[in-house]
Amino acid sequence: MDTIKQDESINVNGDVLQPCSNDPVTGFFRDGCCNTCAEDVGSHTVCVEMTTEFLDYSRFAGNDLSTPHPGAGFPGLKQGDRWCLCAARWLEAYNKGMAPRIFLANTHIKATDIIPISLLKEYAVTIS
Numbered sequence: 001m002d003t004i005k006q007d008e009s010i011n012v013n014g015d016v017l018q019p020c021s022n023d024p025v026t027g028f029f030r031d032g033c034c035n036t037c038a039e040d041v042g043s044h045t046v047c048v049e050m051t052t053e054f055l056d057y058s059r060f061a062g063n064d065l066s067t068p069h070p071g072a073g074f075p076g077l078k079q080g081d082r083w084c085l086c087a088a089r090w091l092e093a094y095n096k097g098m099a100p101r102i103f104l105a106n107t108h109i110k111a112t113d114i115i116p117i118s119l120l121k122e123y124a125v126t127i128s
Contacts, residue, residue, distance in 0.1 A: 006037050010109045012120055020047035020106040021082035024075045034084035034108045042086040043114060047106035049125060050081045057098040063089065082106070087114035094119060101125045 006029065009017040022032040028044040029035050036045050055066045055077060068076035077083055091114060093099040102123045111120065
C-alpha cells in the first residue's frame with residue numbers, strides 16, 4: 001500500500017511552517033498545519049482568520065464552512081477561527097473583494113503556486 005508523501009513543511013517566508021489551528025483542528029492532514037502533498041488537489045495551504053463576510057461568501061459560492069458536520073468531525077467555523085483554506089478559493093474571494101486575512105508564518109510555500117507572494121503579504125495579519 002502506498003503512503004502519502006507530505007511536502008516539506010516550509011512557509012512563504014522560507015521558514016519552518018507554524019501551526020494554523022488545533023481548535024478547530026485544520027489542514028489537509030488534520031494536523032493543525034497547512035501541510036500539503038500531491039494528493040491535496042485543493043491546495044489547503046493558506047492559513048486565514050475567518051470573517052463573517054467570508055463565511056457568507058463561501059456559503060453563497062457553494063462551500064458552506066459554517067455549518068457543523070459532526071459525522072465528519074467538522075464543528076463548523078465562525079468569525080475569528082483560523083483555518084487552512086484552499087489557495088484557489090482564497091484567490092477567488094480576493095477577486096470578489098471578500099478575502100480573509102492571512103498568517104504568513106502559517107501559510108505553506110505551495111500557496112505561492114496559485115497566489116502571488118505580493119498578495120499574500122498585502123493580506124498578512126500584522127502581529128505586534
